[in-house]
Amino acid sequence: MTDAFLAGILMTLKVSALSMLLAIAIGLPLAFLRMSKRFIPREAGVIYIEISRGIPILVLIFWVYYGIPIITGFAMSGFISGVVAMTLKYAGYLAEIFRAGIEAIKTGQKEAAFSLGFSKAQTMRRIVLPQAFRIIIPPTGSAFVGALQDSALVSIIGVNDLMRQAQLAVAYLYRPFEVYTAVAVLYLAMTISFTKINDYIERKKMVIE
């Protein structure tokens, strides 16, 4: 039983971490798209963010897992569908977090860099992003804790995560109260530890400033 739960925990962490990494990779360019001065890229960014933030993750998971294969004729495993759906959803949240972080850096900083002869890309990479990074870390950590919780939904499309291992254990032991309580405690242990680590990083960052 413990082996199954351990495998489930690993799968839960794998799904959430992978989705989070991919969402960061998509969210950052999306944030720049959203901040673009040109109309079409900016509106494209706005529309993506509004849609991804307005559709429930459960609908996205079902849409990707059951809907997409009928259109493309190409079936994806539950794992890939789950990661794709979570990535689509969290990229929108992260783009807004990144935008807020980047916009929080005062324009004076940018102007100073330009006056020192920095190019636009250099300013972004050397001046704005390193400072924005500190602002971005805590809300990104909270988003990860959210992703960890939402990842339980991939059990519905047959991914063997912690939740699904619990359901299998219940079918086998017929002890729903004990098993689900244990699983709830395991999820809590994960989310609370990550929250505490995140709070710690946030406090540390405050000290430096």
Next chain:
Amino acid sequence: MEFFDINVLREQYGYLAIGAIYTLGLTSLSMLFGISIGIIISQGRMTKNIFIRSISSVYVDVMRGIPLLILLIWFFYGLPMLIDYSFSPLFAGVACLSLKYSGYLAETFRAGIQAIEKGQSEASFSLGFSKLQNLRRIVIPQAFRIVIPPIGNSFVSMLQDSSMVMIVGIWELMKRGNSLANSTLKPFEIYTAVGAFYLIMAISASRINRYLERRLKLVR
């Protein structure tokens, strides 16, 4: 095979629309209970009694840390085994949404109340207000303006999370979409429509929220 079969939606949109109304009703009801529990817990978080304060703080951590899906399944399939009593799906769904969100809302209320400067309470005490009077007449009316926008955000999140109550078998939007997708064998069209329904509700709610936020902004 057509790319997008609009006919299936033309026949079934009424069925989904009723589900959307259920979703809205379910969310509003859970929000009301969530706010009530949240206010009580936020008071517990701020009392001087360390026992009550720790219990409230653990409650907030647990509710915020437990995935809604696990809470639902524990409440609907696990707990009845222990207490030998089964809840109706509707009760379980509303209870779990309320409990889960009461944790977030308690923190919202605490932040809102703590944002009101101490001098205000001190001034009202020196004018002879009782503690309860001070809370009701001075602190809450001002905190109310601060907490409305985050409550609106919680409503938008809950609207989306309410899709998970399909697991316990409430016939709201998601459950109807799921059963239609299975019976019509058109999951792409049906789930796109379900997503559109949620999107319209979420965007309208956040627009209303943004309007309220502008209107209620405290002039300092």
